[in-house]
Amino acid sequence: HGLPPAGHPAGDCARCHPTAAPGRAIAVPVAHVDGQVDVRLLGRDDCADCHAAGGRAAPAGSHTAHARFECTACHPVVDEPIADHLDGQSPVTLGFGEYAEGRCSQTACHGVGQPVWGAAGSVTGCDACHGAPPVGHSEGPCTQCHPPPTDARHVNGRVDLELPDTCDACHGAPPATGAHLAHAQPSAAAPVACDACHRVPAQVQAPGHLGPSPAEVVLVTGRYEAGTCVDTDCHAGPGAADPAPAWEDGPRRCGDCHGIPPPDHLRRPCEECHRAVAGAGYRIAVPARHADGQVDFR
Template identity: 35%
Template structure:
């Protein structure tokens, strides 16, 4: 023994070597598969050597990386626990007893336990990413999951030799149940009106879930049009997922799932789509922005949104000001008799949704000037008696002019 090795040994003896008559572990002690291995030894002791620093066989007397370390200095040459248990949490990581390095759910490490694959059931289909989910479900959806502090406490549901299934009703459904004898789930995420509501734990291996198994495509009493009208996670026919991030996440998402108007139409907090004449109504050149409720029923908090299909045009507000009997033809996409466009002497009183800027040009909604008894002045902004200040030049409206134009009232002056 070299001087350095001797000094290390003396330091270990003086700083924490246990008083014990025990010898070196048997040759099979490191092998988790044998009955003489450390895994079986710890189970027989209810893991006290890992959790009790006063236990005569406390792992931390010699090994670094044990949950408790009664010794201030590990034994020279003793293998650290983290040599094999390298995941976060070390020996108390979920991967130690079920799972494998980098994976917390069963089966156990198939390098050591190849027979475990047959008993793994649907863990990979639930805890791992699949075609129906972008990421796995947390273990807490189906099991009581211990914290790092109580993972090794005897008497807890975690170390009672049984695997408990306690559903998180917020994710699994408030009717969720599991029959330990038949290993079948009822009332869970799978029971949403589809063709196969009650599934066995081994089904995903033998008969993986398909679209229409959990809920109909479309569900009962649901809008019968294309799924893509409302949901961005599926294709139009509901036979395949395109964005599984929004699927099986505990809620029904519309659009991109943000909960804002832009989730389905528009962008972010803006409800304005980019199609047709939406931009011209959102930021008109000759008026203030047109309120959405002028053309659509806009839901308020707590109200249901119009369900499914294209947007419905239901005129109100500005469109029917002054008693106008506004109508919309969805076939030709033409507006008629609206307050906004059907003024006296209008050149384009019945605009199409796709007509473009010509529908809002000066003279399109009312003649310039309007018919008698209106004054015959054509330079509206120069008329000191009526609309002075509404236009900066020609047909360019000022900010004050836009605010007073097409507002439901004919205003003289500003």
Template identity: 30%
Template sequence: MDVKMKYYLVTILAAILIITASGCADLQTDINQPESILIHNKDITNSSSPDFHGNLLKGKFWKMTECQACHGPKYSGLTAPSCLTCHTTSFGPEACNTCHGSFTDPTRIAPPRSINNNSNTSDKGVGAHSKHLYDNTLGNQTSCFTCHNVPQSIYASGHFDTGLPAEVFLKELALANVANNAVYDPTAATCSNTYCHGNFVFYKNEAPAEDQFVFTADSMAGLNNTVDWTKVDGSQAACGSCHGLPPAGHIQVPLTACASCHGTVIDFNGNIIDKTRHINGIINVRQK
């Protein structure tokens, strides 16, 4: 190949490179930056938004297995961020108070807040939970197990594999004494025939001989009050609402005299001084 031919080839190649570079430069100015690809809506962490992930999970019956695909089996992050930044308890997002109870206090796992994010006691999912479990001033704190079959894991049978309302199976103190027919009516939201609201009978012939003088009949009985779960104004737990003052079958004495025999339970002003000895399934007399 002679020099002249080489010159032509070099010139042609140079022209091609210049044209190509110029064309690419023109094309680049027309290319927009790609938008970020989002798996979820941008409000997924906004608790006041309909797109909040809590609402998303509710629509999936709180099954979190899909979350683990991106957030990791322990929710500590994988291709998506860790959930444990907000869900700080040892169970992470699977903790009881993720869906009900106080999100900021893992010791308060019962409503309020209900599954439906309601905190009003008129809501059946809220009702008197706090009065029974946390703010009970008249007796021992009620356990979740007294009214529910408590699941051992989030996916245990009977947990959220059935629809609302939550099933109620009365046990323990609710069935004490003669209250084996205690029942909760989910439609009316009422508890009936429970020991804790007055379905009890104590028999004279079973009492110590030195205490039988207080009986005016063969037995003493409570009032067996049917209570409204959503009425939380104190009236259904007032002294005299579960048993008479004194109970039927007891000799007549004023409330201020109760402490004469029940001084470990109540003071002479009618105040409960040891709630562990009240509504506990037995009669606490003197130091018993």
């Protein structure tokens, strides 16, 4: 007979036939050619007896990379070891997604990725299976919100989050980008609260918070167009010289927002009439009372 017989899986005869010895030898001659085939049937839990186990190599491809998964995660349960299993068909039946030309696609474990089975290096990083960041996800290091992946917690059907509770865990409070510091920690005006320009979420996971950049700007008054603040109380008061400053421009001067002096105004030192806020030499003496929505006049 063939070695192996037609329609029979390849392998060491002694794995399944107790009359055979390793190396394709006859171990029990009296039980050989006696009109019956002696087979040691394998139970459902004995996959490792033939496949990868201990010092045995995996049968093919990328099995060792998936070894922590149960066999039934990818292969249908075998009801009849001989008829449905040891039929000589290779590759075996898969019970998930699509499997074409050696690629896994449309699977829960690899998402939109299409890794090549048996090709080392086809899955090299996070973005091989999902975006980094995924679509509609905020940017930043993954480990800010997700614990470092481990074999037991990665690709297990759930997303593990360890979200921080404070704003400054993800970005500065205030952020250092653009002109945030100039508004939140100004040298010549009262600090501007975050909710003056942004919808401040009640908690980190609030809907609309962890979205893609840039952050939504919702000015209480005025508009935000093409990187400029337009028609806002803080930059567009009476006599404004530049009512639409660009967000990332350099430091502003007194004459950038209103004239020195403003139109139809006496040409006198500011501190003579605005002593509560202005100092000598066009200096802001009391920043907390400057650009606060009212004119201090004395």
